[in-house]
Amino acid sequence: MITRARKIRTGLRRSSLSKPRRRPPPLPKHPTPAHNALKSAAAEDPSAALNHLISSSNPDYPACASLLYRLARARLFPELDALLLFIRSRRIPCSNSLFSALIRHFSLASLPQKALHLFFSIPSFNCSQGSPSLHTFNHLLDALVSNGCHDESRCLLDRCSEFGLRANHVSYNIVMKGKLRRDGYDGAVQVFDQMRKRGVSPSVVTYNMLIGVAGRNGELSKAMDLKEEMVKKGIYPNAITYAILMKAFCSSGKYVAAKKLMFDMEYQGCKTKVVNFGVLMSDCGRRDDFDEMKALLAEMRVRKIKPDDVIYSILINYLCENGRMDEAYKVLVEMQVKEGCKPSAAVYRMMVDGFCKVQEFEKGLGILNAMLVSGHCPRLETFGSLISGLVKGGRMDEVCFVLEEMMKRKLGLDLEEWHSLVDAGCGKCNGGGELLSQLTSMVFVGGDEG
């Protein structure tokens, strides 16, 4: 449900996002050894780093900010609160973007009340502007909406002047998203009318949301009408508008029409982007039409639209689901060699699980290796199915390797998994049981924390 994090990464809005003013102040060019020590300590044990920081003589903003981010990411909220109190009492100057980031973390952790509380406490900090910015305000609105606090978000929107802020189209779009979730199209239109009455013009995103809900309701002509309406108002559809429309056509079983729309958009002066191909690719995947998926990939090359990691993950996902592992593996190699795409943890997971599903555990182990080398950590279930397969095949050296990797990450098997492991291992007459009991004692030591 919450997919916001991913969106930061995608190319389309990258340029508008990377304005330097939004970044927290950079770390010093030549960090001191003490600073480096603090950073690496924070990487391993953020709460130890907190104690270190609080006892240091003159903590600076960069040290505090990087530790705050770490604590937030590690979901160590009591420690984070302690550090915030420290920053406030020492009057350490901090930027508004820091508050935005923390509000976002609170939101992702389903803690909207903490987000709200932090927002209202901004004036008590030595903050660059002394009060929350519109960006921070919108982050808070989104935190409330994403956690189902619709009334609170609307109430806050109406009170924005109290913070010296004027709500913009983004603020209204966020509230509209919430209304849309709760009351569907009609609810969204209420917010739409309200924003216009208050002199805030709808944006392309506003229309994209309305078109999206019309499409999800199967109302294709309404979706197309909305597109015409926005053009008349001088708001131009972008690649995402077309992607939304194409998806609506696809989910109504009109793949050909969706594809035609992708060509039409060029005539309308809107450049086709990778997301448009993504819509078509995933529809083909749902219908197991691999030939068309490959044709689309070829088409992208001809049109010089570089397939990205998402495109490959769509293809690999459906190949794995269909047990076509040789092809999936070829694509995995191709995406790295030809396109320089780095496989995501999700793609590695699909591959390992896919190999396990077709009982090719050693190949699965090979992928696991690549995954670990690239710094990704498999899910516990993935480790589990790989181990049980390797045990059944009597590959105890490999089992041992995998268990060691799990130990390093303080991951353990659950009791049921241990049972099947021991059962399978003892069935072998080549000393597997003996090795297993060794492993058991070994992993229980490391695994009792998780």
Add this chain to the structure above:
DNA sequence: CTAGGGTTAG
């Protein structure tokens, strides 16, 4: 910051 193709998220 809000809309979008996939998923385990940040």
